[in-house]
Amino acid sequence: MLAAIIAGTSTGVYAQQKVLNLYTARHYQTDEALYTGFTKQTGIAINRIEGGEDALFERIKNEGANSPADVFITVDIGRIWRADQAGIFAPVKSAVLEARIPASYRDPAGNWFGFSARARVIAYNKAAVKAGELANYEDLADPKWKNAVCIRTSTHPYNLSLMASLIAHNGEARTEEWVKGLTANLARSPKGGDTDQLMGAAAGECKIAVANTYYIARLMRSARPNEKAAAEKLGLVFPNQASRGTHMNISGGGMLKNAPHKDAAVKFLEYLAGDEAQRYFAEGNNEWPTVRGVKISNPALAAMGEFKADAINVAQLGNNQPAAQRIADRVGFK
Numbered sequence: 001m002l003a004a005i006i007a008g009t010s011t012g013v014y015a016q017q018k019v020l021n022l023y024t025a026r027h028y029q030t031d032e033a034l035y036t037g038f039t040k041q042t043g044i045a046i047n048r049i050e051g052g053e054d055a056l057f058e059r060i061k062n063e064g065a066n067s068p069a070d071v072f073i074t075v076d077i078g079r080i081w082r083a084d085q086a087g088i089f090a091p092v093k094s095a096v097l098e099a100r101i102p103a104s105y106r107d108p109a110g111n112w113f114g115f116s117a118r119a120r121v122i123a124y125n126k127a128a129v130k131a132g133e134l135a136n137y138e139d140l141a142d143p144k145w146k147n148a149v150c151i152r153t154s155t156h157p158y159n160l161s162l163m164a165s166l167i168a169h170n171g172e173a174r175t176e177e178w179v180k181g182l183t184a185n186l187a188r189s190p191k192g193g194d195t196d197q198l199m200g201a202a203a204g205e206c207k208i209a210v211a212n213t214y215y216i217a218r219l220m221r222s223a224r225p226n227e228k229a230a231a232e233k234l235g236l237v238f239p240n241q242a243s244r245g246t247h248m249n250i251s252g253g254g255m256l257k258n259a260p261h262k263d264a265a266v267k268f269l270e271y272l273a274g275d276e277a278q279r280y281f282a283e284g285n286n287e288w289p290t291v292r293g294v295k296i297s298n299p300a301l302a303a304m305g306e307f308k309a310d311a312i313n314v315a316q317l318g319n320n321q322p323a324a325q326r327i328a329d330r331v332g333f334k
C-alpha cells in the first residue's frame with residue numbers, strides 16, 4: 001500500500017488523488033474513529049503510517065524531498081520543536097486554526113499546532129503526605145522531601161519540557177538549583193515511564209511521583225484491580241495554582257514541507273480542530289481538547305476538576321529544551 005503511494009507521488013497523477021498520507025506517533029484505538037470521520041466529511045482517504053515518535057521523525061528526515069508524508073503528528077512540545085528545528089514543517093495560514101487553537105498552543109509562525117493538552121502534575125501517596133503539604137513544582141526540591149520523589153529520567157522529553165517551563169519562569173540559575181534539589185530528593189534512580197512512578201508512589205516506594213495527567217486518568221479508569229487500587233491511594237496536585245498555573249504540554253503536529261497533498265493536509269489539520277475530532281483526539285488518551293468550549297465525556301478528567309493552566313506559549317518551552325538538557329547534564333540528573 002505504502003509502496004504504491006511512494007511511487008505515485010512523484011508522477012503528479014496520484015498527488016491529485018483524494019488521499020492524505022499521515023505519519024502519526026499516536027496509536028490509540030479511539031483515534032480510528034477520527035480518521036473515518038475525516039474521510040466521511042471530505043472524501044479524502046487517509047493512509048496512516050504509525051511508528052515510535054523518534055522513528056517517524058527520523059524516517060521523514062531520511063525520506064527528505066521524496067517523503068510521501070503530508071502531516072506529522074507526535075506528542076510533547078520537545079519533539080515537535082525538534083522536528084520544527086529540522087525544518088520539516090511548512091507554515092500553514094488558516095483562519096480556522098487561528099480562531100480555534102489558542103495562541104499558547106500553536107507556533108506563532110504556523111508550522112505546528114497543538115490539538116490536545118496534558119498537564120504534568122504531582123501525585124502523592126495519601127498515607128504518607130497530607131493534602132496541602134505540596135503546592136508547587138518548586139517544592140519538589142525542598143530537602144523535606146529527601147528520598148521521597150519518583151520521576152522518570154531527565155532525558156525524556158516530558159521532563160526536559162518541565163525543566164524548560166521552570167527556566168521560562170524562574171531563569172536558568174534558579175532552575176539549576178531546583179534540579180539539584182530534586183535530584184537530591186530522588187527515592188530511587190530514575191527508571192521506567194510515568195506509570196511506574198505512580199505505581200511506585202502507590203506502593204510506598206516513594207511518597208511523591210511526577211506524571212502526566214493521562215497516566216493517572218488511565219489508572220483511574222483501568223479494568224485491572226491493582227491499577228484502580230493504586231489510583232485510589234494517590235492524591236493529586238495541580239502545581240502552582242496560586243501563581244503561573246500548571247505546566248501544560250501538547251500533542252500536535254503540522255503539514256510537512258514536502259507534502260504531496262497540501263490542500264488535503266490543511267483540511268486535515270482544520271478537521272482536527274473541529275469539535276468532533278477534538279473530542280476523539282482528547283478522549284482517546286484522556287487528554288483535554290486545546291479548543292475551548294468543547295464538551296468531553298470523561299469521568300477521570302471530570303474527577304480531576306478545573307485548574308489553572310500555565311498560559312505561556314509552549315513554543316517557548318521548545319526554545320528552552322537545549323538549556324534544560326545542559327542543566328540536567330551539569331547536575332547529573334540521569
Ligand SMILES: [Fe+2]
Nearest residue numbers: 075194212215
Ligand atoms: Fe506519554
